[in-house]
Amino acid sequence: MAEFFMGFSEYFQRQQQMGRGDAIALIDEQCSLSYQELTQAITDRVTWFSQWPQEQHFFALSFNADIWSVVTYLACLEAKIPLLLLDPQAVSELVTPQLSRLGVCVWIKNQQVQLVLANQKPLCRKDLALLLSTSGSTGGAKSVMLSRENLVSNARSISQYLPMGEQDCGIASLPLSYSYGLSLLNSHLMVGARFVLTGQSLMTKDFWKLMREHKVSSLAGVPFSYQMLKTLRLERMDLPALKVLTQAGGRLNIELAQHFYQLAQQSGRQFFMMYGQTEATARIAYLPPQYLPEYGDCIGIAIPHGELYLRDLLTNERFEEINQPGELYYQGPNVMLGYAHGANDLNSATCITELATGDIAERLANGLFRITGRKSRFIKLQGKRLSLDEIEANLNQAGMRECIACGRDDTLVIAFLASSSRESIQAYCVKTYGLHPTQFKLLACPVFPRLSNGKPDYQRLLVSAQAGMTALPAIADLPLMAKQDAEQGTEQ
Structure with missing residues (x-):
């Protein structure tokens, strides 16, 4: 068990002991670092932290996708300095109140800019390593505490x-401040691979140039990413090194799942659909690829060392x-320490032994789990309990696929794209759910607004x-990627 909980630095040292110290670990637009150089850079960064008094060692990092930021993140883990990861695109007006509420001492924006925040000296529990903001739709800023x-x-x-192994190469196709991207x-x-x-x-040519130049072998995305990959015709791209596709961050509709499974089969690749939550660090379950043709609507089985029930x-x-439907629970060593709403929570003595996911699921006879809804995705209209996930699925089956x-x-909102008709949606809701038109609102969208993790901005x-x-x-009059960027909000 002691080996299981080795820190990342121990894994980097193991690479050197195996004669792989010169193997490339990180690549960005400026340079690359071998595992030996990464180990030294972490040591130097820990020394750099000494410019701030010990009592100010609770940092926030705007986590840019560059080597300097990654070294800072790893050095905080090495130095046992609690670290709040921030989306570098988040606006200061949203970030500053969160920093104040948690009592962050130093905000490291980038290599040139570090802000020392006055009168901030919170007491943190010794096993606290990282804080990640949740991506809920309420706008309430709470952070998941991870060890x-x-x-x-x-x-x-x-x-x-x-x-995946030491011969592989991944790429930052998702924000590193997002639990999936960080994972x-x-x-x-951990396996001694390269990471770009x-x-x-x-959606840019430069991204695919990096994919080819560095022989990236695995590509990860959220459902929105896979919508874009279908539009881009991934199957036509010359990517001989690409062998694994992974998807998480929300339910992928069955048509897209089958589409990419077929593409993977035709190209000799593997396609993994996964399920996770920030509260479980990142991953909770995965669907073994052989089940995808028949069970593409399932989340699969628990990850190694975890249990679903x-x-x-x-x-x-x-x-x-x-x-039989029930609330899905998970146990495993990756379950969070708890939530932090403010500085007082950072020194809590909570010990969470199981995670209530908030998802309603059922277990199939073959051991796979299928999610059928979410407890928080229910509303009541005139005493009627309605599942928002079920409404979306029913509209989709009725031919209104973009809702x-x-x-x-007492408030139901259905957003739709141009491919769906306002009149059709209204007639369907009146007939199917017995709702009066005054009981729900319809919102036409040129594109759906999304958070930085690709999920809908409810x-x-x-x-x-x-x-x-x-x-x-x-x-x-904007190109597709500019539209996507313009619509993305900050991860809460």
Whole structure:
């Protein structure tokens, strides 16, 4: 068990002991670092931290996709300095209150800019290593507290079920401040692989140039990424080194799942659909590729060293029956320490032994788990309990394929793209759910607004509809990637 919880530096030292000290670990637009150079850079960065008094050692880092930022992140883990990771695109007006509330001492924006925040000296629990903001739609800033053991155990589990090793190369196709993006970095470094750091979007030519130049072997994306990859015709690209595709960050619709499974089969690649939450560091479950043709709507099985099970929605008792809905729970060494809403939470003595995912699921006879809804994705309209996920699925099956449902009790909002008809959606809701047109709002969108992790920005849709808008303003005369960038919010 002691080996299981080795820190990242010990894994880097192991690479050197195996004669791989000169093997490349990190690549960015400026330079590259071998594992030996990375180890030394971490040591030097820890020394650099001494410019701030010991009592000010609680940092926040705007986590840019460059070597300098990655070294700073790893050095904080090595020096046991609690670190809050921030989206570098987040606006200061949103970040500053969060830093104040948590009591962050030093905000490291980049190599040139570090801000010492006055009167900030919080007491942190000794096992606190990292804080990641959740991506909820309420706009409330709460952070998930993670330990070094959480990070290392999750990275190791990922490296055990995905086909990855020292000969492989990954790329930062997602923000590193997002738990999924961070897990890509951690798992590749753990196995001694190479990792390409870039701020380029997969919608740019430069991104695909990096893919070819560095022989990237695995590519990760959220559902929105795979919509774009289909548009880009991934199958036509000359990417002989690419052998693994991974997807997480939300449910991938069955048509896209089958599309990329078929492409993977035709090109000799593997396609892994995965499920996770920031509260479990990143990954919770994965679907072995052989199940995808028949069970593409399932999240699969627990990652190595983890366990999935169900509890009754009313009694909370654990049960083993198949095809029965219950709340999905998870146990494993990657489960968070707890939430931090403010500085007082940083020294809590909480010990979480199981994670209530908030998802409603069922276990199939073959042991796979299938999510059927989310507890928080239910609203009540005139006493009727409605599943927002079910509304989206039903609209999709009825031919209205580009719809997003969100809301709060007594407020249902359905956002739709031009491919769907306002009149058709309204008629469907009236007939199927018995709703009066005054009980729901329809919002036309040129493109769906999304958070930086690619998930729909439910909060923006809800606020816009409640403000009386019937359509979001068009983003005219912009190329596709510019539209995507313009619509993305900050991860909360």
